[in-house]
Amino acid sequence: xxxxxxxxxxxxxxxxxxxxxxxxxxxxxxxxxxxxxxxxxxxxxxxxxxxxxxxxxxxxxxxxxxxxxxxxxxxxxxxxxxxxxxxxxxxxxxxxxxxxxxxxxxxxxxxxxx
Amino acid sequence: xxxxxxxxxxxxxxxxxxxxxxxxxxxxxxxxxxxxxxxxxxxxxxxxxxxxxxxxxxxxxxxxxxxxxxxxxxxxxxxxxxxxxxxxxxxxxxxxxxxxxxxxxxxxxxxxx
Numbered sequence: 001x002x003x004x005x006x007x008x009x010x011x012x013x014x015x016x017x018x019x020x021x022x023x024x025x026x027x028x029x030x031x032x033x034x035x036x037x038x039x040x041x042x043x044x045x046x047x048x049x050x051x052x053x054x055x056x057x058x059x060x061x062x063x064x065x066x067x068x069x070x071x072x073x074x075x076x077x078x079x080x081x082x083x084x085x086x087x088x089x090x091x092x093x094x095x096x097x098x099x100x101x102x103x104x105x106x107x108x109x110x111x112x113x114x
Numbered sequence: 115x116x117x118x119x120x121x122x123x124x125x126x127x128x129x130x131x132x133x134x135x136x137x138x139x140x141x142x143x144x145x146x147x148x149x150x151x152x153x154x155x156x157x158x159x160x161x162x163x164x165x166x167x168x169x170x171x172x173x174x175x176x177x178x179x180x181x182x183x184x185x186x187x188x189x190x191x192x193x194x195x196x197x198x199x200x201x202x203x204x205x206x207x208x209x210x211x212x213x214x215x216x217x218x219x220x221x222x223x224x225x226x227x
Contacts (some may be wrong), residue, residue, distance in 0.1 A: 043204055045117070045220035051214060073158045090157065094214050101147065101170050102216065104157035 002081045002093050007107035016114045019063075019078040021108045023091035026072065032093075032094040033074040034102065035065055039087045050074065065067070086112045115141060118207050132193040135222045139186050139207030144163035145169075146188040147216060148180060151202040160203075163188055164210070191217045192224075200226045 007022040018102045025031055032051050036044040048059025055067040065076045074091060092102040139146050147170075148160040159172040163182035182188045186207075192199055196222050202223050206216035211226045 010142065036218070041220075041223075043220045044206075046215070049215065079190075092157075101142040101162060102149075102157075102158070106150075106156045111197070 002031070002095065002103045004091050004093050004103055004105035006089075006108050007041060008108055010109050010111065011105065012111040013081045015083055016080050019076070019081045019110065020050050021089050021091075021110065022104060023065075023071050023074045023075040023076065024041065024072055025091070025093045027093055027095070027097055031037055033065075033067060034092040034094070035059065035063070035076050036072075036090045036092065036108075038090065044090065048075070081110075081112045083114065086110055087104045118167075118205055118217055120203075120221060120222050121188075121204050121217040123220065124223045126227060127195050129195055129197060131195050132191065134193060134222060135190045135192075135203055135205075135224070137188045137190070137207075137219060139188070139203030139205075140157035140217055141191075142209065143217070144186050144210045145208045146182055146186065147215055148188070148190050149204045149206065149207045151204060151221070152198075152200070157204070160190070162172060193221050195226045197226050 003026045005024045013088050034049045035047040050057045050067045058064045063078045087106045090107050091105040095101045121136045138175045145164045147162040151157045162170040168183045177193045178192045202221045204221045206218045
């Protein structure tokens, strides 16, 4: 069975500081991994995804994530936080074949301090 | 290209009633998935439809059902509503050859009183 763990339900950073949101996964097969962002009263927007190939994935809005198989991690980073980054972030895993459903983490709410 | 649209955006029902939510996928997308988002349980997969057939199903009671039409539009129905069904219901669509890239709609906020 697959699962996703997001460490820290709330993370606060100062504007301009590094953003690091943690995600660890469990999967018995090679996973497909995703990060989504959700702004208040909105749906989910795909930030980036890892399927195969390069383990460092770059996404929109300056975010990137690195797939580390040995650590079963897929942490999301951004070098410099902006006020507009304040939102809830979800990590998700999928098997990639057969069952096309996502298993989501519980989410991390990012607060950016001025 | 228009995104995934969901109607209505907000809905208030009372216990025991039933409700139908609608989702129109992105043009060309044939797979539609539904998710329930609540503060307590987070995001949970309900079911996925492809070419009018339910291909995958999550762990929800039979009160939750869905269907997909020939134009790929999908509806989700919840019968005998309970207070715990209050949630944001999200629909996502994807291309047939890229099932792992799902695009989400804005959701329908259902409140059960």
